[in-house]
Every structure is written in structure tokens, then in C-alpha cells.
Amino acid sequence: MTSYRPLHDGWTVSGGNISGVPATVPGCVHTDLLRAGRIEDPYLDANETELAWIGRTDWEYSTSFTAAPGGRTDLVCAGLDTVAAVELNGVRVGETANMHRGYRFDVSSLLVDGENDLKIKFKSAYTYAEEQRDRLGPRPNAYDEPFNFIRKQACNFGWDWGPTLVTAGIWQPVGLETWATARLAEVRPQVTVAGGVGRVELRVRLDRLTDAPVKITASVAGRTAQATVTGIEALLILTVDDPELWWPRGYGDPLLYDLDVTLTAGDDQLDAWSRRVGFRDARVDTSDGGFTVVVNDVPVFVRGINWIPDDVFADRITRDRLAARFQQAADANVNYLRVWGGGRYESEDFYELADEMGFLVGQDFLFACAAYPEEEPFRSEVEAEARENVVRLASHPSLVVWTGNNENLWGHEDWDWKPALNGRTWGSGFYYDLLPRIVGELDPTRPYWPGSPYSGSPDRYPNDPAHGTTHIWDVWNTDDYTKYGAYRPRFVAEFGFQAPPTYATLRRSISDAVLAPGSPGMAHHQKAIGGDQKLERGLANHFPLPDDFDDWLYLTQLNQARALAFGIEHFRSLNPLCAGTIMWQLNDCWPVTSWAAVDGDGRKKPLWYALRDAYADRLLTFQPRTGSVLTAGGPLTDIEPGAVVPADGPPALVAVNDSRTSWTFETTVTRRNLAGDVLASTSVSATVAPGSAVTLPLPADVATPGDVSTELLATDTGTTWFWALDKDIPWPAAEFTTSVSRTGSGSTAVTVRATTILRSLTLFPDRLSPDAEPDRAGITVLPGESVTFTVSSPSPLDPEALTSRPVLRCVNDMSSPR
Structure with a gap:
């Protein structure tokens, strides 16, 4: 029987003037040095800038272990970061230059009976990448870093949301595998279902020491297939009648079956594999030129998030941590995770959780925002990593699409790359040839898409909203978020708006005596070029200027939540023309001002609550609809897909139903003034088929305001529409009463009864306890109505502090006396 012995104990790491620091494997230099007290926490203040030397230093990991040689033994390195030489007992057994693949070395003849010395020597990633850049000639990229000249996680070199912390180390398990006769080198199940019959085509490749016959046995759902093999490859086919289907979230249960494979010789079991x-x-x-994900013949409107590595240091990303982040995504009504191409091919834990929870996953191949050389050694390394990871992930039902790169097709066309390249390779051979061939060979039932964005044809502008997938970044970079309403895209794969993290996260990570947008720690934890200026522009478009940091923090977080909700609701209202949105981004890898809904400490920003509401299975939203493009009760019809059109016209009520059952509803829509008086009303009802949207015009007396600055629309289910911007509305001073009580479950109920309208009422209990979390945010409460926040907190919270600023906030505060 194949046996595996992990080699995770007794390691030390040395480099530069550091010697013999105890090392954790799997892990990396930064976490080892931090654990040993040799460096300050790189996530705090500006400590990151003092640690650049780590990425420019060569490092050596060493350990010793006892062994009793016998039979074939391989040293299996599942992942080394990144350029390394591996030595056993003073003999070099191999070299590596790719973080994204594993390596296996036959060390049978090198093992000695007794003590064995193992060293893994890492060359500086910078040194290697700069050597390759000098050899091949520079290639443009989004940052002044050489990440495109090394097969390593690109965002280690910094990003507009991430620190520059260039890691090195044994980042995946390492161990000895001993085997005899034969072993399962590769098991590749191709799982399909058609006509009520499930089919598993199981392709197996063996490593062998002898040509003796061996038997492969596979079983799934009570079906078994066997093959006796004298070569190195075998195909076994299993069919299952009427299997329970795997469905994505919201469409059914994600049913899974155990697939077991064994390799035997006579009565001896040689190896086993299961998934x-x-x-x-x-x-x-x-x-039709769009991009619609279809699962089990049912079109799925993608309610997605972009996923980045959840920590700079991979050894911190445990299964429990992933499960917590996935639950946050599920609770926000997300059904799709896009694994972004500047990170990693995600882990088995990631994909197993996605399978179990019913998430759809799109996995980028690892190319992002840069021109990549296609010469050797990169072509061979890219092919090796692609083959390994396609085989590794192909059996996961959650994975539904492979994507060739992030923004490189767009960058080549739009970011002035062509003169800088001057004819040099930039990655097109990977995206249009190598990668689709590998997917077609190894994973033929799963679609491949050359890039994100991509418009469906190499001769079409890659970021054309009318075709395929698009990224919308002019909104954040140059325009107000209301411009989302001018787009009619087919599928939006990236769009986002920034805000700072929660107050508790800021206070944990930044020691500035007085927090301010430009204070030293705040400035260091804003990585986007011009980020603070773009935040200020966004505020100026909608709100009075904040008087202090507390106002600024509340309003920037509110503006982020409003921006994404506005965009998502608009795009969903265009169903079926638009078939999906993937907002940027769910998570952060450290405490930072960013586009994330969940900050680097795992706390939910107000955006998360807005995302949950905007991604609800059933959505009522007010949307402007000009008469020229409105077909009563139906979709917009006479504007070309992707056209930029004015978002004007009277508001209509759009009902979106992404559930599996029809939705019949009735609601009352009222036009009111700020005092809450009803000026006009109408009853609206409709039946909305599954997976569709219905646009319902409103009568003129409801849809036409008498005074745009003091009137609003409201449904009796809480959906609101304001004609004017907040800064142009004469908000009354906030008047309300509150009551606070501790519930039997240990949480705190905070009830706010409005005397005046309260716009975007939000509770920030993390200011009182870092572990305190509300159940909702951004609620507009009409006069005479009330809302109850349920705050989870391990300890009681001060009622007075809970019900006053800066913990309890609303937009009315901007016009209230201090």
C-alpha cells in the first residue's frame, strides 16, 4: 500500500542576517519571522514598508528526519514558493520555478538509514523575475513590479487593495511517499448527466515499477467498474440511472456522491483515491451574443462576487476561515464565486466547500493586468501548471467555467501596451491556443472563456458591454455611480466602489492618535492611486461635506453600499438581456480601504447588507424608464444591447424573480413628502415567472413629483425612491425614540421609532465592542414607523452609547446641530 509520511516538523529558516528561526510548514518566511518576534506585524500601520528586504533575500529551509530506506520513495512537494533548489543529504534532487504546481522527486537512492538532512533553498523572487525581464525584455503591467516574469501569486507584489509582501517558503505540504509495483499518478473523472442517466468517464494514469497486471476498481452510487491493466492508462465508465442532481444555491440541493477508486495487485491494495x-x-x-450560465438546462442569473486570496499568507487561510467567508457569501444571497486571476488556483478546501454549499465557481487561469512572456521557461511552466490544476479541479461540480486571464485582452487593446511591446509576446498564445487546448483535452465538458472581460470574438473590442462579459470601471475611476444606469450590458464580471473598513478594524490596525482620511496609517492603508480623491468625489456628488472623521467614515461606507445596490438592481432589472453581475469584491486579504463587502478582519461593511438586499431571490426596485424604451409589463426593447443611454424618465416598479417558483405579489406604492404625508398612491400587482423580471409602469400622479427635493416613492415592503440627491434634500433634524433590551439568545435588540423620516439609518456597534454585529444596515424609516436592529455581541452593550452618534447614524445628521 502506498504510504505517505508528512515532513512538517523540525524545520528552521535562515537568510540574510537571520539564522535558525523555527519554521512552520506549510508556511512562509513572513509568518515564521513574525512568530519568532523578528519582525513587526506587516498588517499594522506602515510596517509593510520596513519588510521589503524579505522579498529580496534568499532563504534556506532545513530539517532532518530519520528513515529506513526500502522500495520506491518520492519526495513530494505540493507547493514551493517559488524558485527553489531541493537538496537531500547534500545532493541536489531538483529545482522549481512555479508556485502554482507541485513537484515529485525520486529520492530512493539518496535516503540513508538513520538521520537524513533536507534543505530547500529559495532564490529571491525579485532576483529571478528581474533576471527574466532583463533577458526577455520588459512587458507592460499595471504596477511597477515584475510579477509577470515569475509564476507566482501576482498580488504578493502589491495591488490596489493589497500590500507588497513578496513571500517565500514551503507553502503546501511536503512529505515522503513510498510505493511498490504501481501508484495512481492521475485520476480524472469526467462527470456528466443527460436524459436522466449519469455518466462517469474515469481516466486513470499510473506510475509503475513493474509491468505486472494491476486492477483498478471504481465505485459510485452503488455502481462498480473494474479494469485489469498492464500499461499505464485506463478508462472506466460507470453509469447511474436517475441520479440526484447537483444544483446551485437557490435552485435545489447540491447532491454529492462518493467516488472511490482503488488500485490492487492480487490481494494487495496498492493505492486509493476518493472524491x-x-x-x-x-x-x-x-x-445571442450574451453570456448566460445554464445548469441542468435552467438559466441561472449570476449573483456573484469576485474572490481574492483571503490572506496574503496562505497558511492562515484555514478551512474554518473559508467556511466563515462562504457563509457570509451565502447569507448575502450570492450564488457565484469568481476566483480572480492574480491570486491562486484555489484550494481543495475552497472547492469542497463550494461543492457542499452549492456555489458556482469561475476559475481564472493565473494571469492578471499585465503582458506575459510566452518564451521558455514560461510556456512550459504555464502548460505544466494548467494541466495539473485542470486535472485537480475538473471533478468539482461547483466549477462551471475556466477563464484565460483577468483584463489582459482589454489591457492589450486599451492601455497603450502595443507600442511598449513592439511586437514582443504578451500572452495571446496562452489565452487563444494553449489554455483552450488543455481544457479541451482534459476537461472537455466545461466551457473555456479567453478572458475577463471578453466579447466573444478576438476581432471584437474585448470590453464591449453588448457582447460577452464586461468590466465597468469608469464609474469608480471617473464618474458617479449613477452612470451604472446608463449601461445595458449582457454580463458584468467586475464593477465596484471603495470604502474604508469598519471602525474596529481601523482601530486594530492603525495607531494614528487621530484618525483622518489623510493621517499616516489611513494613507498607508489606501493602495488605490487617487483613491481618497475618488472617495471625496463620490461624496461630493451625493452628500454635504462631512464635518469630521466619523461623518466621513459613515458617508463613504454608505456611498459604497448605495453604489453597488444601485448597479446590481439596475442590471438585474434588465433580465434577460443581462444575465449576471459579479461585484468587486467580497473579501480583503488585510485591513485596507477597498472595494470589499467584508473587510480584512472579517467584519461586514454596510455594503454587505446592501448586497444581501440587492441579491435577494425576489426583488422590488424602482427604475427610471423612458416611454420610448418601455413596453408595458415587459422588457426594454428598442435600444441596442450595451448602449450607453440616459437613465432618465419616470420611475417604474420592476419585480425580479430569481427563485424557482412563480411569484405573485401585491404592493401599495405611495408618493409622499418628507413628513410622511401620502400625496398619491396606487396598488400594483403582478405574477412574475421564475428567472424573469417584469416592469410595471406607475400612474402619472404617483410617478410625477410636485417637488423633487421633498418627495419620495415608497412601497409597503420598504422599497424607496428619491428624485433628488441627499445633498439637495432639506432633511429634517432626526427625531426618534429608542428602546434597548437584552434578548434571551444573548443578543441586544435596539428599536428605533421615527418621529421624522430617518434616511439610511445604520448602527455601528463595533465601535463599542469589536465582536458586535448588527443584523441590518442602511434602513430608511418613515415618520411613525419603527425598525429593530438585533445586535449579536458576547457581552452587554451600553444602551446610551448604542443609541447615539457615532454608533447610531442617519443622513439627517448632516443637517443636524452638533
Whole structure:
């Protein structure tokens, strides 16, 4: 039987003037040095800038272990970061230059009986990348870092949301595998379902020491297949009648089956492999020029998030941490995770959780925001990593699409790359040839898409909203978020708006005596070029200027939440023209001002609550609809897809139903003044088919305001519409009463009864206790109505502090006396 012995104990790391620091494996230099007290926490204040030397230093990991040699033994390195030489007992057994793949070395002849010395020597990633850049010639990228000249996690070199912390180390398990006769080198199940019959085509590749016959046995759902093999490859086919299907979130249960494979010789079991698989059919429908994910013949409107590595240091990303982040995504009604191409091929824990929870996953190949050389050694390394990871991930039902890169097709066309390249390679051979060939060979049932964004044809502008997938970044970079309403895209794969993290996260990570947007720690934890200026522009477009940091923090977080909710609701209202949105981004890898809904300490920003509401299965939203483009009760019809059109016209009520059942509803829509008086009303009802949207015009007396600055629309379910911007509305001073009580479950109920209208009422209990979290945010409360916040907190909170600023906030505060 194949046996595996992990080699995770007794390691030390040395480099520069550091010697013999105890090392944790899997891990990396930064966390080892931090654990040993040799460096300050790189996530705090500006400590990151003092640690650049780590990425420019060569490091050596060493350990010793006892062994009793016998039979074939391989040293298996599942992941080394990144350029390394591996030595056993003073003999070099191999070299590596790719973080994204594993390596296996036959060390049978090098092991000695007794003590064995193992060293892994890491060359500085900078040194290697700069050597390759000098050899091949520079290539443009988004940052002044050489990440495109090394097969390493690109965001280690810094990003507009991430620190520059260039890691090195044994980042995945390492161990000795001993085997005899033969072993399972590769197990690749291709799982399909058609006509009520599930089918597993199981392709197995063996490593062998002899040509003796061996038997491969596979079983799933009570079905078994066997093959006796004298070569190195075998195909076994198992069919299952009427299997329970795997469905994505919101469409059914994600049913999984155990697939078990054993390798035997006579009565001896040589090796075994197992995985949970799901029977489902998944494709992308691009027949009309759009991009629609279809699972089990049901179109799925993608309610997605972009996913980045959840920590700079991979050894901190545990299964429990991923599960917590996935639960936050599920609770926000997300059904799709896009793994961004500047990070990693995600872990088995990630994909197993996605399978179990019913998330759809799109995995980028690892190219982002840069021109990549196609010469050797990169071409061979890219092919090796792609083959390994396609095989590793192909059996996961959650994975529904492979994407060739992030923004590189767009960058080549739009970011002045062509003169800088001067004819040099930039990655097109990967995206249009190598990668689709590998996917077609190894994972033929799963679609491949050359890039994000991509418009469906190499000769079409890659970021054309009318075709395929698009990224919308002019809103954040140059325009107000209301411009989202001018787009009619087919599928939005990236769009976002920034805000700072929660107050508790800021206070943990930044020691500035007085926090301010430009204070030293705040400035260091804003990585986007011109980020603070863009935040200020966004505020100026909608709100009175904040008087202090507390106002600034509340308003920037509110503006982020409003921006994404505005965009998502607009795009969903265009169903079926638009078939999905993937907002940027769910998570952060450290405490930073960013586009994330969940900050680097795992706390929910107000955006998270807005995301949950905007991604609800059933959504009522007011949307402007000009008469020229409105077909009563139906979709917009006479503007070309992707056109930029004015978001004007009277508001209509749009009902969006992403559930699996029809939705019949009735609601009352009222036009009111700020005092809450009803000026006009109408009853609106409709039946909305599953997976569709219905646009319902409103009568002129409801949809036409008498005074745009003092009137609003409201449904009896809490949906509101304001004609004017907050800064142009004469908000009354906030008047309300409160009551606070401790519930039997240990949480705190905070009830606010409004005397005046309260705009975007939000509670920030993390200011009182870092672990305190509310159940809602951004609620507009009409006069005479009330709202109850349920605050989870391990300890009681001060009622007076809970119900006064800066913990309890609303937009009315901006016009209230201090």
C-alpha cells in the first residue's frame, strides 16, 4: 500500500542576517519571522514598508528526519514558493520555478538509514523575475513590479487593495511517499448527466515499477467498474440511472456522491483515491451574443462576487476561515464565486466547500493586468501548471467555467501596451491556443472563456458591454455611480466602489492618535492611486461635506453600499438581456480601504447588507424608464444591447424573480413628502415567472413629483425612491425614540421609532465592542414607523452609547446641530 509520511516538523529558516528561526510548514518566511518576534506585524500601520528586504533575500529551509530506506520513495512537494533548489543529504534532487504546481522527486537512492538532512533553498523572487525581464525584455503591467516574469501569486507584489509582501517558503505540504509495483499518478473523472442517466468517464494514469497486471476498481452510487491493466492508462465508465442532481444555491440541493477508486495487485491494495462528485450539466449560452450560465438546462442569473486570496499568507487561510467567508457569501444571497486571476488556483478546501454549499465557481487561469512572456521557461511552466490544476479541479461540480486571464485582452487593446511591446509576446498564445487546448483535452465538458472581460470574438473590442462579459470601471475611476444606469450590458464580471473598513478594524490596525482620511496609517492603508480623491468625489456628488472623521467614515461606507445596490438592481432589472453581475469584491486579504463587502478582519461593511438586499431571490426596485424604451409589463426593447443611454424618465416598479417558483405579489406604492404625508398612491400587482423580471409602469400622479427635493416613492415592503440627491434634500433634524433590551439568545435588540423620516439609518456597534454585529444596515424609516436592529455581541452593550452618534447614524445628521 502506498504510504505517505508528512515532513512538517523540525524545520528552521535562515537568510540574510537571520539564522535558525523555527519554521512552520506549510508556511512562509513572513509568518515564521513574525512568530519568532523578528519582525513587526506587516498588517499594522506602515510596517509593510520596513519588510521589503524579505522579498529580496534568499532563504534556506532545513530539517532532518530519520528513515529506513526500502522500495520506491518520492519526495513530494505540493507547493514551493517559488524558485527553489531541493537538496537531500547534500545532493541536489531538483529545482522549481512555479508556485502554482507541485513537484515529485525520486529520492530512493539518496535516503540513508538513520538521520537524513533536507534543505530547500529559495532564490529571491525579485532576483529571478528581474533576471527574466532583463533577458526577455520588459512587458507592460499595471504596477511597477515584475510579477509577470515569475509564476507566482501576482498580488504578493502589491495591488490596489493589497500590500507588497513578496513571500517565500514551503507553502503546501511536503512529505515522503513510498510505493511498490504501481501508484495512481492521475485520476480524472469526467462527470456528466443527460436524459436522466449519469455518466462517469474515469481516466486513470499510473506510475509503475513493474509491468505486472494491476486492477483498478471504481465505485459510485452503488455502481462498480473494474479494469485489469498492464500499461499505464485506463478508462472506466460507470453509469447511474436517475441520479440526484447537483444544483446551485437557490435552485435545489447540491447532491454529492462518493467516488472511490482503488488500485490492487492480487490481494494487495496498492493505492486509493476518493472524491465527492456531483451529477450536473453546466454550459454557457453565448448564442445571442450574451453570456448566460445554464445548469441542468435552467438559466441561472449570476449573483456573484469576485474572490481574492483571503490572506496574503496562505497558511492562515484555514478551512474554518473559508467556511466563515462562504457563509457570509451565502447569507448575502450570492450564488457565484469568481476566483480572480492574480491570486491562486484555489484550494481543495475552497472547492469542497463550494461543492457542499452549492456555489458556482469561475476559475481564472493565473494571469492578471499585465503582458506575459510566452518564451521558455514560461510556456512550459504555464502548460505544466494548467494541466495539473485542470486535472485537480475538473471533478468539482461547483466549477462551471475556466477563464484565460483577468483584463489582459482589454489591457492589450486599451492601455497603450502595443507600442511598449513592439511586437514582443504578451500572452495571446496562452489565452487563444494553449489554455483552450488543455481544457479541451482534459476537461472537455466545461466551457473555456479567453478572458475577463471578453466579447466573444478576438476581432471584437474585448470590453464591449453588448457582447460577452464586461468590466465597468469608469464609474469608480471617473464618474458617479449613477452612470451604472446608463449601461445595458449582457454580463458584468467586475464593477465596484471603495470604502474604508469598519471602525474596529481601523482601530486594530492603525495607531494614528487621530484618525483622518489623510493621517499616516489611513494613507498607508489606501493602495488605490487617487483613491481618497475618488472617495471625496463620490461624496461630493451625493452628500454635504462631512464635518469630521466619523461623518466621513459613515458617508463613504454608505456611498459604497448605495453604489453597488444601485448597479446590481439596475442590471438585474434588465433580465434577460443581462444575465449576471459579479461585484468587486467580497473579501480583503488585510485591513485596507477597498472595494470589499467584508473587510480584512472579517467584519461586514454596510455594503454587505446592501448586497444581501440587492441579491435577494425576489426583488422590488424602482427604475427610471423612458416611454420610448418601455413596453408595458415587459422588457426594454428598442435600444441596442450595451448602449450607453440616459437613465432618465419616470420611475417604474420592476419585480425580479430569481427563485424557482412563480411569484405573485401585491404592493401599495405611495408618493409622499418628507413628513410622511401620502400625496398619491396606487396598488400594483403582478405574477412574475421564475428567472424573469417584469416592469410595471406607475400612474402619472404617483410617478410625477410636485417637488423633487421633498418627495419620495415608497412601497409597503420598504422599497424607496428619491428624485433628488441627499445633498439637495432639506432633511429634517432626526427625531426618534429608542428602546434597548437584552434578548434571551444573548443578543441586544435596539428599536428605533421615527418621529421624522430617518434616511439610511445604520448602527455601528463595533465601535463599542469589536465582536458586535448588527443584523441590518442602511434602513430608511418613515415618520411613525419603527425598525429593530438585533445586535449579536458576547457581552452587554451600553444602551446610551448604542443609541447615539457615532454608533447610531442617519443622513439627517448632516443637517443636524452638533
